[in-house]
Amino acid sequence: MSATTLEQIRKLDREDRLARFRDRFDIPKGLIYLDGNSLGCLPKAAKTRLADVVQREWGQDLIRSWNSNDWINAPRRIGGKIAALVGASEKELIVGDTTSINVFKCLSASLQLNEERSVLLSETGNFPTDAYMMEGLAAIAPDRVEARLVDPGDILSNLDASVAALLLTHTHYKTGRVQDMKGVTQAAHKKGIPVIWDLSHSCGAMPVDLNGCDADFAVGCGYKYLNGGPGAPAFTFAAERHQEKVFPALSGWLGHKAPFAFDDFYEPAPGIDRFQCGTPGILGCAALEVGVDLMLEADMADIRAKSSALGNLFLELVEEKCGAYGFQPACPVEADQRGSQVSFHHPEGYAIMQALIARNVIGDFRAPDILRFGFAPLYNSYENVWNAVSILADIMESRAWDDAQFKQKAAVT
Amino acid sequence: MSATTLEQIRKLDREDRLARFRDRFDIPKGLIYLDGNSLGCLPKAAKTRLADVVQREWGQDLIRSWNSNDWINAPRRIGGKIAALVGASEKELIVGDTTSINVFKCLSASLQLNEERSVLLSETGNFPTDAYMMEGLAAIAPDRVEARLVDPGDILSNLDASVAALLLTHTHYKTGRVQDMKGVTQAAHKKGIPVIWDLSHSCGAMPVDLNGCDADFAVGCGYKYLNGGPGAPAFTFAAERHQEKVFPALSGWLGHKAPFAFDDFYEPAPGIDRFQCGTPGILGCAALEVGVDLMLEADMADIRAKSSALGNLFLELVEEKCGAYGFQPACPVEADQRGSQVSFHHPEGYAIMQALIARNVIGDFRAPDILRFGFAPLYNSYENVWNAVSILADIMESRAWDDAQFKQKAAVT
Numbered sequence: 001m002s003a004t005t006l007e008q009i010r011k012l013d014r015e016d017r018l019a020r021f022r023d024r025f026d027i028p029k030g031l032i033y034l035d036g037n038s039l040g041c042l043p044k045a046a047k048t049r050l051a052d053v054v055q056r057e058w059g060q061d062l063i064r065s066w067n068s069n070d071w072i073n074a075p076r077r078i079g080g081k082i083a084a085l086v087g088a089s090e091k092e093l094i095v096g097d098t099t100s101i102n103v104f105k106c107l108s109a110s111l112q113l114n115e116e117r118s119v120l121l122s123e124t125g126n127f128p129t130d131a132y133m134m135e136g137l138a139a140i141a142p143d144r145v146e147a148r149l150v151d152p153g154d155i156l157s158n159l160d161a162s163v164a165a166l167l168l169t170h171t172h173y174k175t176g177r178v179q180d181m182k183g184v185t186q187a188a189h190k191k192g193i194p195v196i197w198d199l200s201h202s203c204g205a206m207p208v209d210l211n212g213c214d215a216d217f218a219v220g221c222g223y224k225y226l227n228g229g230p231g232a233p234a235f236t237f238a239a240e241r242h243q244e245k246v247f248p249a250l251s252g253w254l255g256h257k258a259p260f261a262f263d264d265f266y267e268p269a270p271g272i273d274r275f276q277c278g279t280p281g282i283l284g285c286a287a288l289e290v291g292v293d294l295m296l297e298a299d300m301a302d303i304r305a306k307s308s309a310l311g312n313l314f315l316e317l318v319e320e321k322c323g324a325y326g327f328q329p330a331c332p333v334e335a336d337q338r339g340s341q342v343s344f345h346h347p348e349g350y351a352i353m354q355a356l357i358a359r360n361v362i363g364d365f366r367a368p369d370i371l372r373f374g375f376a377p378l379y380n381s382y383e384n385v386w387n388a389v390s391i392l393a394d395i396m397e398s399r400a401w402d403d404a405q406f407k408q409k410a411a412v413t
Numbered sequence: 414m415s416a417t418t419l420e421q422i423r424k425l426d427r428e429d430r431l432a433r434f435r436d437r438f439d440i441p442k443g444l445i446y447l448d449g450n451s452l453g454c455l456p457k458a459a460k461t462r463l464a465d466v467v468q469r470e471w472g473q474d475l476i477r478s479w480n481s482n483d484w485i486n487a488p489r490r491i492g493g494k495i496a497a498l499v500g501a502s503e504k505e506l507i508v509g510d511t512t513s514i515n516v517f518k519c520l521s522a523s524l525q526l527n528e529e530r531s532v533l534l535s536e537t538g539n540f541p542t543d544a545y546m547m548e549g550l551a552a553i554a555p556d557r558v559e560a561r562l563v564d565p566g567d568i569l570s571n572l573d574a575s576v577a578a579l580l581l582t583h584t585h586y587k588t589g590r591v592q593d594m595k596g597v598t599q600a601a602h603k604k605g606i607p608v609i610w611d612l613s614h615s616c617g618a619m620p621v622d623l624n625g626c627d628a629d630f631a632v633g634c635g636y637k638y639l640n641g642g643p644g645a646p647a648f649t650f651a652a653e654r655h656q657e658k659v660f661p662a663l664s665g666w667l668g669h670k671a672p673f674a675f676d677d678f679y680e681p682a683p684g685i686d687r688f689q690c691g692t693p694g695i696l697g698c699a700a701l702e703v704g705v706d707l708m709l710e711a712d713m714a715d716i717r718a719k720s721s722a723l724g725n726l727f728l729e730l731v732e733e734k735c736g737a738y739g740f741q742p743a744c745p746v747e748a749d750q751r752g753s754q755v756s757f758h759h760p761e762g763y764a765i766m767q768a769l770i771a772r773n774v775i776g777d778f779r780a781p782d783i784l785r786f787g788f789a790p791l792y793n794s795y796e797n798v799w800n801a802v803s804i805l806a807d808i809m810e811s812r813a814w815d816d817a818q819f820k821q822k823a824a825v826t
Contacts, residue, residue, distance in 0.1 A: 026468070026472040028473045028475070033475060035475070035476045038476050039475055039476045041472075041475065042467065042468075042471050042472035046467065047464075047467055047468060047472075050463060050464075050467050050696070051460075051463075051464065054455065054459065054460055054642075054700075055455075055460060057643075058452075058455050058642055058643055059439040059441070059454075059455035059460075060439070060441045061441075062441070062446060062448070062452055062454065062775065063448045063775060063777065064770070064775070065643065066825035067823045067824055067825050071643060071644075072825050073824075097510070097511070097514065097691075098665070098691025098692060099691055099692075100663070100665035100666065100690050101510065101514060101663060101665070101690060101691060104663060108549075108553060111553070124677050125677065127666075127675065128666055128669070128675050128676060128677055128678075128679075129665050131677060131678070131679075132664045132665060132668075132669065132679040133663070133664065133665065135664060135679045136521075136660075136661070136662040136663055136664035136679070137553065137662060139521075139660075139662055139664075140521060140524070140550065140553050140557075140662050141553050141557060143554075143556065143557070144553075144554060144556070144557075145553075149677055223692070229467075229471055229695070229696055230470075230471055230478065230484060230692075230694075230695035231484075231692045231693045231694035231695045231696070231697075231698075232694070233694070234691070247549075247552075248549070249549040249550060249552055249553050250513070250514060250517060250546070250549055251545045251546065251548060251549035251552075252511070252513035252542045252545060252546065253513065253540075253541055253542035255545075256541070256545065260780060260825065261780055262540065262541050262779065262780055263541060264537050264538065264541055264544060264562055265541075265544070265545075265548070266541075266544075266545040266548045266549070277511060277513050277514060278512055278513035278514060278542065278647070279511060279512075279636070279643075280644045281643075281644035281645070281646070281696075281697045282642070282643035282644045283463070283642055283643070283644070283694075283696040283697050283700060284644075284696050284697055285644075287467075287696060362475065362476060362477070364476065366675065367673060367674055367675055410480045411479070411480055411485050411486075412479035412480050412485050412673065413673045
């Protein structure tokens with residue numbers, strides 16, 4: 001791509017087949033929001049849907065809504081819709097709890113597939129909640145389970161007969177690097193190791209083909225590219241071939257085969273239902289369903305193509321306009337190896353990001369020195385990218401970032 | 414109480430100091446809602462609060478809301494408010510996840526206090542998710558941990574040096590029987606056993622004094638008497654004296670001492686914060702906070718007194734008007750041993766409850782034969798009780814329940 005005039009940029013937006021989706025979201029006026037990989041924007045339909053859930057379903061129908069408004073099937077129903085986005089069957093995916101909790105469910109299930117093996121393997125430098133959940137599980141049974149982190153480059157050489165499960169994130173939260181899901185899964189399977197894929201930064205941003213890759217388990221986040229709202233419920237995938245052999249150690253009543261029999265002893269529900277635990281948060285489910293429904297209207301190939309183009313444009317414009325200011329790409333420059341984000345190292349990354357935010361360009365900072373910009377193809381435009389980099393160049397040229405107000409850390413960075 | 418005329422009943426309502434709260438809720442016209450122990454009614458303020466969270470905090474402020482709208486502190490802030498309702502300090506209680514998940518956290522923490530002990534002890538016939546979570550934990554470490562259920566009458570005689578933790582529900586979900594929290598906790602402590610109290614059917618319905626009883630851990634539900642909305646976040650209490658000695662095996666990133674350092678290895682946050690796990694559901698938190706704020710305006714002694722009086726009246730009227738129809742109390746008739754509900758055995762309990770619901774009297778059925786009626790003193794009136802029992806008597810006299818439409822089981826009973 002060699003588009004470097006505003007006219008050319010605007011032409012890309014005019015020709016964009018996804019441009020019609022932008023109006024389906026509430027985008028604050030004047031804001032360039034490149035943080036949909038942290039919290040997706042508000043679908044307009046979520047406002048009316050949530051008002052209806054609150055006023056009619058909760059307020060008027062009350063407890064009857066579990067049947068009359070089908071609350072009881074929300075985790076299954078929304079799970080089935082997300083399944084279509086990630087190459088799973090609707091019997092293999094269920095919504096509920098958080099990504100962290102669902103990682104724990106998949107880890108405990110994986111151990112049941114490999115009762116003579118002890119190691120839960122993952123890589124250093126990943127978004128750490130996944131590794132922390134491995135540690136927590138190992139702490140319950142230190143004689144039985146070992147949590148092991150190795151350098152990303154050493155994963156394949158550590159796939160041996162001691163490994164009970166491999167836990168990897170498909171798209172890296174900082175670098176945006178995308179793993180070879182099919183190749184890694186095959187390599188692990190050759191050693192009898194099931195793989196748990198964390199799709200938090202992939203689902204809704206690119207085609208994912210869990211069954212095409214013969215994946216075993218997966219988890220994913222509802223509040224990033226799925227636009228499910230702050231702290232939206234997460235999801236769990238378990239391949240159909242494993243479901244009857246395992247149960248999550250988080251064996252709550254809604255994962256029981258007969259929850260309303262109130263039996264004293266746990267017997268797992270058939271299929272993916274056993275990955276439910278407690279009562280689902282209905283407000284969170286309702287918002288998530290709106291985001292997922294909206295995404296299902298778009299073509300995932302279009303989303304991926306535009307995502308790649310937005311990222312390429314950002315990298316190209318930073319090189320062109322900010323080449324003198326010391327930004328080093330922290331992401332792959334090849335679009336096919338990159339998720340829907342770009343990132344850069346810069347020693348003053350924190351202050352530069354605060355200066356951008358003050359100018360209404362929202363990305364985020366990830367310690368120690370990374371500026372991260374996410375692209376949500378449903379609502380981000382090429383002109384967003386043009387303007388964001390123009391403002392960045394202005395901040396760098398004027399050294400606007402070099403100001404005490406931008407160096408003070410907030411609670412959430 | 415000998416009030417058995419409608420005039421006398423109406424006088425009780427006129428003199429009720431809590432009557433003013435009824436108008437703070439959306440109560441469907443013509444509905445007699447005696448199921449607030451399953452899903453509390455909608456506080457009117459929740460409608461405007463949720464619209465604001467959705468439209469302004471999510472839609473306009475987006476990711477900045479973690480700081481600017483203090484989302485990051487919601488679990489601590491709401492936890493501190495609930496603490497005031499259950500005799501805890503604000504440093505001891507945090508909101509998040511479900512009751513089931515929080516039971517697991519407390520069980521895993523208890524095991525760390527008693528590393529040489531193996532038994533997780535609880536009673537049969539309780540709401541079973543608590544026992545299922547014990548089973549799940551034991552399944553991870555079968556050589557280390559045993560889940561043991563005994564008859565309720567055998568708990569005290571099973572408190573021995575093998576028991577790592579005792580898990581009990583304060584108010585029983587079916588019978589409404591209230592445990593002696595102080596006495597049982599003392600008996601357990603004499604044997605070196607920490608106690609985990611499930612407050613799901615107590616918090617918001619009666620005074621609870623966790624610190625006065627020297628309680629160790631507790632969990633509770635947000636969507637019953639706290640009126641936090643369907644599937645509201647639950648809470649976890651850990652006594653300050655234990656906090657630095659334990660961590661929940663569900664060791665997610667928000668329970669880390671420096672979540673935004675993204676360290677590879679888990680180090681628990683100071684104090685109660687370590688009982689956080691993944692990203693909190695902000696919509697659910699927002700609704701819960703409205704319910705809790707409303708409850709904090711009322712006097713808990715008034716709530717308990719009215720709750721007892723409503724239950725006594727219900728029992729008395731059933732005896733007077735339905736004495737011939739075979740209802741056997743399943744709850745204690747002494748108000749001081751009973752939570753904010755009454756329940757009855759009846760062989761046709763399911764059909765009778767469906768017939769009541771068809772007449773706009775909402776209670777619920779619990780297998781195998783229990784009709785359960787909950788009283789939420791903030792919005793239930795004495796006249797609600799009078800009318801409910803009058804309709805019940807009418808259904809029994811006319812045998813209206815004896816109809817095929819009332820015998821067909823719904824997904825959620």
